[in-house]
Amino acid sequence: MSTTRIVVIAKAPQPGRVKTRLIPALGAEGAAALAARMLACTLAVAFEAAGAADTADPALGVVELCASPAPGDPAWQGVVVPAGLRWSAQGEGDLGARMAGAARRVLAGGERVLLIGTDCPALDAACLRTAAEALDEVEAVIVPSFDGGYVLLGLRRFDPSLFEGIAWSTSTVAAATRVRLDALAWSYQVLPALQDIDVPADLVHLPSAG
Incomplete structure (x- = not known):
């Protein structure tokens, strides 16, 4: 059975560059302080999920931070991360291009992938393990957010159409992704929606x- 890598897509928590819709x-x-707290919590949950999997069924393996700016940039100085974290650079392009690059690379290396951000405190270790286990049966898994996006996309195969021409940060993201999955005739599972933290009302x- 292939292991599943958890890839956390995140920006360095710099004032004026992260969670800008919460600045008002x-x-x-x-x-920025909230972004740093949510990044730390997300990484802790990812390691909890991977560590719990190690004691039973090794469905989850490496935890990776896919970072912007790239690892080693001064923006990451002082950001404390768990021991054993793998780092990668997001690269160029819109969110879809950066997510696609991470997914393509992990899947080409023989692992399955869970792509997550840091905006959803409700995304816990149990949900990550459930998503990884779903990939034993289906080709993709989605955890939607209540605002119409998604907080997790899990894949065991790659197709660029899942990331191209999506209106990111809008209420159509999850629905558009499901349309693409239907067009590919892939099997997929939709897990219960969770609340992310994007705007002051959240x-x-x-x-x-x-």
């Missing part, structure tokens, strides 16, 4: 910092 509510520094869904 939190300010640039506050939005802040009520943040878990307590304590």
